[in-house]
Structures are given as C-alpha cells and as structure tokens.
Amino acid sequence: MLFAIGGIGLVFFILRSLSEGVTEKGASILPIFELLEFVHQFLIGTVLYITAMGLYQLFIQDVPLPMWMKTESSEDLENNLIGVTVVVLAIEFLGAVFSGTHGNLLEYGAGIALPIAALALFLGLKHRNKGAHGTPAKIEVDTQVQ
Numbered sequence: 001m002l003f004a005i006g007g008i009g010l011v012f013f014i015l016r017s018l019s020e021g022v023t024e025k026g027a028s029i030l031p032i033f034e035l036l037e038f039v040h041q042f043l044i045g046t047v048l049y050i051t052a053m054g055l056y057q058l059f060i061q062d063v064p065l066p067m068w069m070k071t072e073s074s075e076d077l078e079n080n081l082i083g084v085t086v087v088v089l090a091i092e093f094l095g096a097v098f099s100g101t102h103g104n105l106l107e108y109g110a111g112i113a114l115p116i117a118a119l120a121l122f123l124g125l126k127h128r129n130k131g132a133h134g135t136p137a138k139i140e141v142d143t144q145v146q
Contacts, residue, residue, distance in 0.1 A: 002045030010038045036095045043088045050080050082119050089116055 013034060050069065054077035057063055057070070071077045093112045102108045 002041055006038050006041040006045065013038065036091060036098060040088065040091045040095060043084065043091060047081065047084045047088060050084060054080065082123060086116050086119060
C-alpha cells in the first residue's frame with residue numbers, strides 16, 4: 001500500500017514540478033523536502049516488505065528471492081532490518097534539515113544519531129563476539145595435481 005500511494009504521489013509531484021517549471025519560464029529548484037518524503041515512504045514500505053518476507057521465509061516456506069534478501073536465520077533478518085532502519089533514520093534527519101521545521105536541529109540530530117550509533121555498536125559487538133567464539137574458519141583445499 002505504501003508503494004502504491006508513494007508511487008502515485010511521486011507521479012503527481014513530477015507532473016506538478018514539470019508544469020510549474022514550464023509556467024515560470026525559468027530555472028526552478030526542485031523542492032527536495034517533498035521529494036525526500038516520497039523516498040522516506042518507499043523506505044518504510046521496504047522495511048515492512050523485508051520484515052514480512054523474512055518472517056515468511058523463516059516460519060512458513062522458502063521463497064525465490066535475490067540472495068541479498070534471503071533469510072536463513074533471525075540474525076539475517078536482524079541485519080537487513082538494521083541496515084534499512086539506519087537509512088530511514090538518516091532520511092528522516094535530512095527531511096528535518098531541508099524543511100527547517102525543527103527549532104533545535106542539534107537535539108533532533110542527536111536523537112537520531114544515538115540510535116544509529118547504538119545499532120552500529122550492536123552490530124560491531126555481535127560481529128566481534130561471533131569471531132571470538134570460534135566460528136568455523138574456511139578451510140582451503142589445494143586441488144593442484146603434482
């Protein structure tokens with residue numbers, strides 16, 4: 001639903017921008033904030049889609065998807081969601097910067113940066129912990145015939 005509404009809104013935005021550009025007879029600046037709202041809506045839809053497909057793959061049956069969307073464990077789903085969540089938070093901050101609606105941008109930016117830093121720390125510690133507990137290393141086999 002988010003993709004359909006966002007797509008229709010984006011088409012109207014492009015048509016309106018083109019018609020305003022023609023009527024003004026000058027170089028018009030694209031309203032970046034409005035465009036970022038559509039990108040943000042598509043990213044939220046992507047998060048929901050990745051979550052739904054990942055849960056479906058984990059608990060019901062395998063689905064033919066690209067390799068980057070394959071979910072073989074809850075850890076794969078976690079990593080995908082964290083990556084997309086970081087991008088959504090960054091887009092949210094950019095929208096606030098371009099709109100100028102927030103009085104104290106430093107506080108708002110810190111409020112967005114802290115969850116991103118916490119997610120990055122979580123992924124880093126998980127990756128380091130996984131390596132420290134002796135996950136099986138790749139063994140290379142020499143296949144040359146002498």
